[in-house]
Amino acid sequence: MVASRSARERKAAAQGGPLARVKIDLDAEQQFVYKISCSSCRAKGHRAWSTYRPGEDNGFMAAMDRWTFHLVEKHPDSEAPCLAFLSEAQQRLHERREGVVPEAGS
Ligand SMILES: [Zn+2]
Numbered sequence: 001m002v003a004s005r006s007a008r009e010r011k012a013a014a015q016g017g018p019l020a021r022v023k024i025d026l027d028a029e030q031q032f033v034y035k036i037s038c039s040s041c042r043a044k045g046h047r048a049w050s051t052y053r054p055g056e057d058n059g060f061m062a063a064m065d066r067w068t069f070h071l072v073e074k075h076p077d078s079e080a081p082c083l084a085f086l087s088e089a090q091q092r093l094h095e096r097r098e099g100v101v102p103e104a105g106s
Contacts, residue, residue: 005032012036012060016067017080032056034063040075049074065089 005024012022012034019040025033037050051066053059068082068089082089 008032008060012064015064015080015082017071017078017082019071019075019078020067020080027054032059034059036063036067038067038070038074040078061092065092069093 005026009022009024012024013020016022016036019038021037021039021042023035023037025035027033031054033052033054035050035052041049049070051063051070053063053066055062064082064085068080068086071078071080071083072086
């Protein structure tokens with residue numbers, strides 16, 4: 001359990017790129033809760049951006065999608081492996097909130 005938790009933390013941190021600070025907590029049901037925060041926003045003294053998503057792979061995906069959108073919006077010059085999945089993330093966002101969020105450029 002502990003090993004797989006830290007392995008998941010490393011995997012998420014690697015995908016999130018140099019600005020991502022990933023932490024996995026356990027909730028009351030011993031489920032993983034993914035927390036990704038932005039070291040750049042924190043360093044600038046802004047209210048630290050972070051996303052907090054419970055669940056195993058679903059939580060990982062949802063947190064990583066939110067993180068990807070944050071990078072695109074606030075740190076467009078940054079590099080991160082998760083940016084390769086931006087279009088998939090947008091697709092998932094679309095499926096979750098069908099018709100609610102109009103996507104730019106469509
Ligand atoms: Zn940021």
